[in-house]
Amino acid sequence: MNNPSGEPSKITQGPDGSIVMDVSSSDYEDDFRLVALAQKGDMRAYDELVTRHRGKIFAMIRNMIHQEADAWDISQDVFIKAWHALPRFEAKARFSTWLYRIAHNAVYDWTRKRKIESVGELNDEIFERERIDSASLTTPSGGEMPDQSMVQGELRNKIQAALNKLSPEHREVVVLKDVQGLSYKEIAEAMSSTLGTVMSRLYYARQKLQTLLKDEYHSR
Amino acid sequence: MNTTPDEANLALWLDDELEGAELAALEAWALSQPDHLAAREETRCWRLLIAGAIPHSEEPPFPDFFNSRIAQGIRDQMPTPVVHEKKAAFWKSWLMPMAACAGMVFAFWIGTMSETQSLAGRTAEIEIPVIPKAIPVQIVYTPESGVNAELFASDATSPMVIVLSGIAAIPDAMDFSATTYIPREREFDSTAGNGPLPTEETH
Numbered sequence: 001m002n003n004p005s006g007e008p009s010k011i012t013q014g015p016d017g018s019i020v021m022d023v024s025s026s027d028y029e030d031d032f033r034l035v036a037l038a039q040k041g042d043m044r045a046y047d048e049l050v051t052r053h054r055g056k057i058f059a060m061i062r063n064m065i066h067q068e069a070d071a072w073d074i075s076q077d078v079f080i081k082a083w084h085a086l087p088r089f090e091a092k093a094r095f096s097t098w099l100y101r102i103a104h105n106a107v108y109d110w111t112r113k114r115k116i117e118s119v120g121e122l123n124d125e126i127f128e129r130e131r132i133d134s135a136s137l138t139t140p141s142g143g144e145m146p147d148q149s150m151v152q153g154e155l156r157n158k159i160q161a162a163l164n165k166l167s168p169e170h171r172e173v174v175v176l177k178d179v180q181g182l183s184y185k186e187i188a189e190a191m192s193s194t195l196g197t198v199m200s201r202l203y204y205a206r207q208k209l210q211t212l213l214k215d216e217y218h219s220r
Numbered sequence: 221m222n223t224t225p226d227e228a229n230l231a232l233w234l235d236d237e238l239e240g241a242e243l244a245a246l247e248a249w250a251l252s253q254p255d256h257l258a259a260r261e262e263t264r265c266w267r268l269l270i271a272g273a274i275p276h277s278e279e280p281p282f283p284d285f286f287n288s289r290i291a292q293g294i295r296d297q298m299p300t301p302v303v304h305e306k307k308a309a310f311w312k313s314w315l316m317p318m319a320a321c322a323g324m325v326f327a328f329w330i331g332t333m334s335e336t337q338s339l340a341g342r343t344a345e346i347e348i349p350v351i352p353k354a355i356p357v358q359i360v361y362t363p364e365s366g367v368n369a370e371l372f373a374s375d376a377t378s379p380m381v382i383v384l385s386g387i388a389a390i391p392d393a394m395d396f397s398a399t400t401y402i403p404r405e406r407e408f409d410s411t412a413g414n415g416p417l418p419t420e421e422t423h
Contacts, residue, residue: 017264018236043291050287055277063274072280080293155273178270183237199231206266216269 027052031095039086046086050079053096056180057103063175064107066164074110078103093189100176100190111168155216162212170205177202225249230256234263 031052037045057078062071082089082102089098163171169191176182176190187198225233225246232238233246234256250256280286360369366386373380 055279058280059278076290079290083294159273178267179274180276
């Protein structure tokens, strides 16, 4: 399963029809090994951790705030904060879940700050993909046919427009569950909430999204 | 399993998060619950739809720059190492001033010793000639030979008398005015003043 841009989704359908997160145990082990090194001050190990998780964190934040330039900055803040908080990280949870929690706080801080300031429009042009040199090493790769990409792009825009109409709490729970593929327990940890609250929010958020995307949803 | 499962387990089952015995029990219950089976299928479709449209991972623009900015941010926020000065030990509080004083005394002593030695060495090497004490001698100069002069004075504050012997007597006809300077009336260039013009006297 490919997305219009970015890495193939790790959410896959099992032989029994169940939807599962395709995460190998070696990913966790590598994370823990790198975290242990980073906790000792190894910047290279931390750089490797950033490289492994920047895509997920950036995507999560971007889906939350829908502003690429700000998502870029906030993602960096998340990793800088994570570095400073690394000595306090205990391997009770996955490193990515812990990062989602920091990202959650960073997004809410940004939202609060944005509400207070409420001035000026940010210029996202510098990060528009059309403006990136196609020869650049950092050009995002896309392995899809143009027509498929266009259809998926349209769908994505519609879903994101619908997501925008949700409250931040409902939007985040959908992003973490249905896009990022976190479990209820991990979402509760990331959002500093209870399992029941997460379940309730997800139920209502899905209901509203399905209503907003009724045409798209029923045509498939 | 005949009883309805609790809502938490049902939500976990709908999202394929149940495992083991709990999953088996709920699956057995769901066989007679077509509505719940349909709901689960609908949830699965929904998740596939969302996951297919929105990427769960998306490389940020300029990822290398992204990483380097993080590294720079971490370096910038690194606390500068603060050098904590150790509290001076108790013995330092009194030993250091004493040591400083002792050092000064020692330096002074060394200085005095070296001065004495150098003076002693110098006097041994250089013979200083003994200069006789100057005795004041009063001499009266007389231009004529055969004239003797004697000075008489009881002390420094008393008038001094000079007695010349051997000098010829001064004749009475001697005109002393020739030997003395008599100033004449000054000539005035200025006509200012009320008095009459000075006239030259004739003697």
